[in-house]
Amino acid sequence: xxxxxxxxLLKGGHLNMEERIDQGIWPHPPLTITELRNEIIExxxxxxxxxxxxxxxxxxxxxxxxTVIEKIDKNKYIYRSRAASPYDLNKITMQTEKIFNxxxxxxxxxxxxxxxxxxxxxGWKVVEEQ
Numbered sequence: 001x002x003x004x005x006x007x008x009l010l011k012g013g014h015l016n017m018e019e020r021i022d023q024g025i026w027p028h029p030p031l032t033i034t035e036l037r038n039e040i041i042e043x044x045x046x047x048x049x050x051x052x053x054x055x056x057x058x059x060x061x062x063x064x065x066x067t068v069i070e071k072i073d074k075n076k077y078i079y080r081s082r083a084a085s086p087y088d089l090n091k092i093t094m095q096t097e098k099i100f101n102x103x104x105x106x107x108x109x110x111x112x113x114x115x116x117x118x119x120x121x122x123g124w125k126v127v128e129e130q
Contacts, residue, residue: 001025006039009122010115011051030125033111033118040107044071050110054080059091067114069106077106081114 005025009015020026040050054068063084070078077100085093100106111117117126 001028001031003039003042006031006036007043009124010036010040014122028124030127031121032127032129033108034129036111036117036121036126037104037107040069040110041103044069044077044103044107047071050107057082057092061090063089063092067110069110071103074103075101077101077103079106079109 005015005023015023015025017026020028043050048071050069052066052068054066054070057063063082065083067081068079070080072078079098079100080096082095083093085091098106098109100109115121118128119126
């Protein structure tokens with residue numbers, strides 16, 4: 001599976017079975033945490049944000065559920081997340097900010113705590129190591 005497809009999936013993208021077969025990526029052996037972490041590390045060498053830019057929100061505005069990693073420099077990465085109240089979509093019910101001193105640590109946190117990997121990534125099995 002090519003890098004572009006892995007990044008697409010890591011950003012929450014979905015490929016139906018027909019698309020997978022057409023692209024020749026099904027069946028596919030399990031992906032590893034290390035391989036996915038390295039994909040995001042490479043992505044952050046070019047881009048400042050993963051999976052998308054963080055847009056600050058305040059109570060009273062429509063609140064989205066969002067999680068991002070921001071690259072400040074090679075030794076500082078900020079993980080941010082927020083969630084809207086299930087009772088009032090204009091109210092922030094949870095907001096988190098964590099600072100990491102390496103891309104590896106920030107991405108590892110994202111993969112395990114946000115995507116709940118190892119496990120399932122859009123139907124592909126993700127394992128610790130082969």
